[in-house]
Amino acid sequence: MTEIPREEYILKCTSACAGCSDSLTLRYVLKAAGPETVLVVPACCTSVIQGIYPHTAMNIPVYNVAFAAAAACASGMSAAFQAAGKKANVIVYAGDGGTVDIGIQALSGAFERGTDFLYICYDNEAYGNTGMQRSGATPVGARTTTTPSGKIQVKKDLDGIVAAHNPPYMATACAAYPKDLFSKVQKALSIRGPKFIHVLAPCPPGWRFSSEKSVEMGKLAVRSGMWILYEREFGKVTINGPSKAAMIKPIPLEEYLEPQGRFKGISSEAVAMLRSQAERNAMRLKKEEEGIC
Amino acid sequence: MTTRARLAISRPTSGACGKTGSWRVFRPVIDREKCNSCGICAMFCPDGVISEDIQIDLDFCKGCGICANECPKKAISMEREEK
Ligand SMILES: Cc1ncc(C[n+]2csc(CCOP(=O)(O)OP(=O)(O)O)c2C)c(N)n1
Ligand code: SF4
Ligand code: SF4
Ligand code: SF4
Ligand SMILES: [Mg+2]
Numbered sequence: 001m002t003e004i005p006r007e008e009y010i011l012k013c014t015s016a017c018a019g020c021s022d023s024l025t026l027r028y029v030l031k032a033a034g035p036e037t038v039l040v041v042p043a044c045c046t047s048v049i050q051g052i053y054p055h056t057a058m059n060i061p062v063y064n065v066a067f068a069a070a071a072a073c074a075s076g077m078s079a080a081f082q083a084a085g086k087k088a089n090v091i092v093y094a095g096d097g098g099t100v101d102i103g104i105q106a107l108s109g110a111f112e113r114g115t116d117f118l119y120i121c122y123d124n125e126a127y128g129n130t131g132m133q134r135s136g137a138t139p140v141g142a143r144t145t146t147t148p149s150g151k152i153q154v155k156k157d158l159d160g161i162v163a164a165h166n167p168p169y170m171a172t173a174c175a176a177y178p179k180d181l182f183s184k185v186q187k188a189l190s191i192r193g194p195k196f197i198h199v200l201a202p203c204p205p206g207w208r209f210s211s212e213k214s215v216e217m218g219k220l221a222v223r224s225g226m227w228i229l230y231e232r233e234f235g236k237v238t239i240n241g242p243s244k245a246a247m248i249k250p251i252p253l254e255e256y257l258e259p260q261g262r263f264k265g266i267s268s269e270a271v272a273m274l275r276s277q278a279e280r281n282a283m284r285l286k287k288e289e290e291g292i293c
Numbered sequence: 294m295t296t297r298a299r300l301a302i303s304r305p306t307s308g309a310c311g312k313t314g315s316w317r318v319f320r321p322v323i324d325r326e327k328c329n330s331c332g333i334c335a336m337f338c339p340d341g342v343i344s345e346d347i348q349i350d351l352d353f354c355k356g357c358g359i360c361a362n363e364c365p366k367k368a369i370s371m372e373r374e375e376k
Contacts (some may be wrong), residue, residue: 010340010341011306011307011309011353012308012313012341012342012352013308013310013313013342013353014309014310014338014340016339018316018355018356018357019339019358019359020339021339023335023339024338024339027339027341048309050303051303051306051309051310052310053301053303054301054302054303054304055306056303056305056306056309057305058305059305172310212357212358212361212362212371214339214357214359215359215362215363216363217318233345
């Protein structure tokens with residue numbers, strides 16, 4: 001792996017909450033992408049933490065765009081760069097609400113058209129910027145401001161939806177594994193066509209844990225099997241090291257749930273649903289890696 | 294007025310969101326005796342305020358405590374700001 005560059009592309013400092021995983025994720029995305037990059041950012045925490053007009057902490061070009069339009073905007077931008085003979089990375093950087101709910105048709109359209117771009121969804125499992133309302137990516141049992149006694153439905157399988165478009169590259173990552181994230185972004189950008197990375201981004205105020213535990217929470221998600229790190233390159237699945245280890249010997253799911261206030265008082269039925277969804281995902285990926293399905 | 298001037302373009306500015314160090318309730322303090330300069334704290338600082346030579350920029354450090362939590366040597370303590 002190439003060494004992680006020292007350059008920072010976010011000037012000190014954004015207005016992100018202390019301990020924000022979105023910020024940590026973005027730091028490494030930009031280190032991997034470098035200066036020849038344009039970010040397309042729909043409404044989300046990221047669009048807010050950039051700064052207030054006429055100032056921004058972002059030291060690369062960022063295009064802020066309406067919620068539903070991010071991937072469509074990136075399609076046009078990518079085509080324009082191509083027509084002008086310019087080489088630039090076009091990266092959509094969007095939240096889970098902007099991806100699994102509001103931006104999904106534009107995302108599907110761009111992947112179907114074969115747009116040369118990278119779509120990154122950083123997933124804090126709710127509408128963070130507007131005060132933590134539930135999204136399609138909120139897990140079952142989690143309390144949000146609109147699900148005060150815990151969400152009833154399970155988390156939408158965004159990766160399954162993206163996989164159905166057969167992109168040349170897709171991966172999951174987590175803010176707590178920045179080197180893994182860095183190399184996945186670099187790999188994605190080396191491939192032509194539509195690429196996708198889904199990053200789990202633990203959010204201290206939203207998930208109700210104290211700020212110093214952000215990285216720890218991401219590691220617990222992976223070690224408990226609630227989040228699986230893998231890549232699918234031209235259809236071939238590779239489960240990454242930390243998740244391989246978690247599949248052999250996972251930590252108890254409770255070690256991930258208990259430190260988070262959003263899961264306080266979660267019902268045993270919801271825990272069982274979380275567990276079975278995680279087990280099903282692991283089984284499916286393992287079979288796919290072994291070439292069984 | 295040119296088209297360009299009519300677009301709302303924000304310019305990169307250091308301190309675009311103010312000196313975020315003023316948010317801190319707890320301040321990270323490094324015990325240089327214990328620190329082995331591994332760089333793990335700097336790797337995980339969400340705001341990138343720890344330099345290569347492990348100096349913390351207190352003008353911007355928000356006091357999240359991730360560095361202290363992740364330091365394998367337990368070389369960082371979080372001490373209450375006096376204000
Ligand atoms: C069409 C439209 N509806 C609603 C909003 C208000 N809004 C702005 S950001 C946001 C939440 C975005 O959630 P997500 O995409 O998960 O990003 P996060 O804030 O969690 O980073 C909402 C609802 C908007 N800007 N535009
Ligand atoms: S709400 Fe969560 S994702 Fe948004 S800025 Fe705060 S910590 Fe980051
Ligand atoms: S993580 Fe701890 S030991 Fe490593 S450089 Fe930081 S303070 Fe020093
Ligand atoms: S307390 Fe948080 S913001 Fe401050 S140096 Fe440590 S990790 Fe960075
Ligand atoms: Mg969100």
